[in-house]
Structures are given as C-alpha cells and as structure tokens.
Amino acid sequence: MTLADRVNTFGQVMVARHGERVHKIAIDAGFSCPNRDGTKGRGGCTFCNNISFSPNGRKPPSIANQITAGKRVIHKRTRARKFIAYFQAYTNTYADIGHLRVQYDQALAEADVIGLSVGTRPDCVPPAVLDLLAEYRDRGFEIWLELGLQSIFDTTLERVNRGHSLVEYEQAVRAARARHLNICTHLIVGLPGETECHVIRSLDHVLALGVQGLKLHPLHVVKGTRLANDWRQGEYRPLSYEQYIHTVADLIERTPPGIIYHRITGTASREILLAPDWCACKWKVLNGIESVLRHRHTRQGSHCGPGLFPSTVLAGSHTDDHRQCIVSSL
Numbered sequence: 001m002t003l004a005d006r007v008n009t010f011g012q013v014m015v016a017r018h019g020e021r022v023h024k025i026a027i028d029a030g031f032s033c034p035n036r037d038g039t040k041g042r043g044g045c046t047f048c049n050n051i052s053f054s055p056n057g058r059k060p061p062s063i064a065n066q067i068t069a070g071k072r073v074i075h076k077r078t079r080a081r082k083f084i085a086y087f088q089a090y091t092n093t094y095a096d097i098g099h100l101r102v103q104y105d106q107a108l109a110e111a112d113v114i115g116l117s118v119g120t121r122p123d124c125v126p127p128a129v130l131d132l133l134a135e136y137r138d139r140g141f142e143i144w145l146e147l148g149l150q151s152i153f154d155t156t157l158e159r160v161n162r163g164h165s166l167v168e169y170e171q172a173v174r175a176a177r178a179r180h181l182n183i184c185t186h187l188i189v190g191l192p193g194e195t196e197c198h199v200i201r202s203l204d205h206v207l208a209l210g211v212q213g214l215k216l217h218p219l220h221v222v223k224g225t226r227l228a229n230d231w232r233q234g235e236y237r238p239l240s241y242e243q244y245i246h247t248v249a250d251l252i253e254r255t256p257p258g259i260i261y262h263r264i265t266g267t268a269s270r271e272i273l274l275a276p277d278w279c280a281c282k283w284k285v286l287n288g289i290e291s292v293l294r295h296r297h298t299r300q301g302s303h304c305g306p307g308l309f310p311s312t313v314l315a316g317s318h319t320d321d322h323r324q325c326i327v328s329s330l
C-alpha cells in the first residue's frame, strides 16, 4: 500500500476527475501582501521569509514564461500533460479586480492549463473576487480558493502576527461556500505556544465549517524571519520529526474520507532553512506518515464520524478551547 491508499490525495482526485495526471505549477504574479504594507499589519507573519519582498523591485518572469518552464520540468518528472496555475507567492487576491482578471486570464490562456488555485489570506477575498472565481468555475475550469488560516486560535494568530482573526476566516468560508467554490484551508502544525490539542481543534473547526481540501505544513524556521530570532534565542523549539508524523497521522485519521489533502508536509530550500532539518526531506516525511498509518492499520477517516465536532468548537468558544489545550498539554 502507498500513501495514496491511506490518504485522499489531490493527485488521485485529479486523475479520477480529469482522466489523467494534473499538476499545479507555482506562479509568482508579483503580488504584495497587506500584512506587510500596513494595510492589515506591518512586518508580515513571523515565519514568512520576506528577504526578497520588495513590491517595487521584485519583478518575476511573465506568467506565460513561468507556466512554460513549469510545464517542462513537471512533464519531465511526472509525464503530466494537464496543469493548474497555482498563484502561490504572497497574497494573490490583493489587487483591484481588473488586474486580477488580467493575471488569471493570462494563466488560463496557456495551453493545457485547466484551472487555477489561488492562495490568499481570509481577509482578502471580497465578493468581487469570489464572483470572479465562480465565473471561471462556471466556464468549466478547475478552481480552488486556498485560504491560509494556520490556526483557529486568535492568541496564536496574534503571536505570529497574522493580522487577521478566526472571524474573518469564517466569513470568507461562508461567502465562498455560498458560491459553491472549492476551498482548501492551510493549517500549520507546530505553531508557537500550540500543542497537538490545538491543531486537532483547528482541524475540527475547519471541517465543521465545511471545506473541500486541506494543506498541512510543519512550521519551519527560515532565514530572515522574526521566528528565526526567537529560535536563536531559544524561545521557539520546532517539532521533532516523530512528533510531526504522528500528529499528522492523527489529523488524517480524524478527516472524513472525501476531504482532499493537497499537501501533508512542506519543504523549504536548504539555502534558507534553519530548522528543523528534517523539513528538507519531503519524501522521508511522507514515508514516515504512511508508515505510522500502516502500523496503526488506519487511514483517512478511520477516526471520524458523528460526534467529531464538539459543540464548544461549533459555538466558537476558543478561549475555553485554548485553556483546555493548555491544561491537556501539561
């Protein structure tokens, strides 16, 4: 058995839906971020590498060139012939709607690009943006809205300087669901001050709100971040490899089988990664998660079902939840 036998991966869902492999091509369309320029906050998230962040100086290659290069590399590696343009860098809805349409249209005009995946912040998806994505979906494109939430706990979101709260995420999900858009929510495992209890409660809440996809990342410390300073001063200790693979296995078991996992780990290039070093070994992490599930004889959905979502979570009582998690971690 492979990981795909135990986890409902994006790759296998795309094969079932489109009849062949579909891969995402990461795009940097030159957007900036409202958590950097003072609109929502300053300094950015404490874990975000902003070394190259310079809205006026950063000029990525054209979208067409990025897609051409991405297709060549991915086709050579996987033989995939269909692609989704993944607007990944920074906040990809942070511009006026006319500019967004031009950027997205450029990507969709490329041969073999069958859709978009748009990564953004929950406080940056006004109705016009959601309507635009729904319009592409209605034209037959595969469309995903990727919302970076990371944690449902406002104390954590403040600690890492996210510049938004849970409420904005909930509003964004409701607005996107009203348009039947596919939502993929990003959660981080190992945030400062959090235990496994916190991330389990985050997962439960996100599932209760209703999303179609999830991405899990380990928090990694990269150069040029405030988190790197905290780590150097001993104020932040990253998760161990064992902690991560066991926590992710727990999360997968709690997730209903139909939810699509777009990613269950994340990597950073060795040039900027400070800790934990295992983050650089993507396949070791994926194999480790599969091994934990295999030894437990479990898979996605093994531990989900009625009663999964405690009423306190649905009611949004996160102050109490936070206390519960702290107590349970002692």
Ligand code: SF4
Binding pocket: 033, 034, 035, 036, 043, 044, 045, 048, 049, 089, 090, 091, 121, 148, 162
């Ligand atoms: S992680 Fe995303 S939201 Fe946070 S500062 Fe970086 S680009 Fe902005």
